Amino acid sequence: MSAVVYLNFDGVAEQAIDFYVKALNATEVKKVKFKDFPQDPNDPLPENELNMVMESSIAFAGGKIMMSDILPSMKNVTGELVKGNNILISIVNEDQQTLENYFSNLSEGGYVIMPLSNTPWSSCFGMLVDKFGVCWKFNSDADQFLDNVISNKQ
Numbered sequence: 001m002s003a004v005v006y007l008n009f010d011g012v013a014e015q016a017i018d019f020y021v022k023a024l025n026a027t028e029v030k031k032v033k034f035k036d037f038p039q040d041p042n043d044p045l046p047e048n049e050l051n052m053v054m055e056s057s058i059a060f061a062g063g064k065i066m067m068s069d070i071l072p073s074m075k076n077v078t079g080e081l082v083k084g085n086n087i088l089i090s091i092v093n094e095d096q097q098t099l100e101n102y103f104s105n106l107s108e109g110g111y112v113i114m115p116l117s118n119t120p121w122s123s124c125f126g127m128l129v130d131k132f133g134v135c136w137k138f139n140s141d142a143d144q145f146l147d148n149v150i151s152n153k154q
Contacts, residue, residue, distance in 0.1 A: 004057075005089050006066045007134060010081045013053035013069040016132050020065060021058055023105035023130075028059040034071070049073060061093065088127075088135035092142040096124045099138045106130045121145045 109131030
């Protein structure tokens with residue numbers, strides 16, 4: 001079993017998918033739109049919602065991100081989408097060049113919270129918010145850091 005990051009968007013999931021596929025050099029892309037399913041003739045979706053993304057996933061470097069749009073007609077059930085800092089995507093990779101490439105690609109149109117740098121907890125750590133408001137954390141040594149601190153406490 002693995003945990004997968006799932007991102008919801010307010011009608012821009014298709015743009016986000018395209019951006020993340022390019023930024024992360026995705027190896028597999030799956031996408032289903034609401035129009036891909038037969039509509040209930042008694043309760044069809046509004047025309048503007050049919051082209052929205054119902055479910056998608058992109059695979060990259062052993063990771064996966066899933067994404068979809070929140071339909072305007074469903075917001076009375078789901079609530080309004082709120083960009084926030086309660087969720088972030090953490091990329092842990094020992095290859096510093098890979099981290100640098102992802103960091104550069106994902107920061108395009110966004111802003112850097114902390115540039116990639118050597119820190120007491122990682123030889124390559126950084127944080128950014130991409131142009132869709134998604135927070136990303138990069139760490140080359142996360143597992144080693146955790147193991148070292150835990151073993152020193154025992």
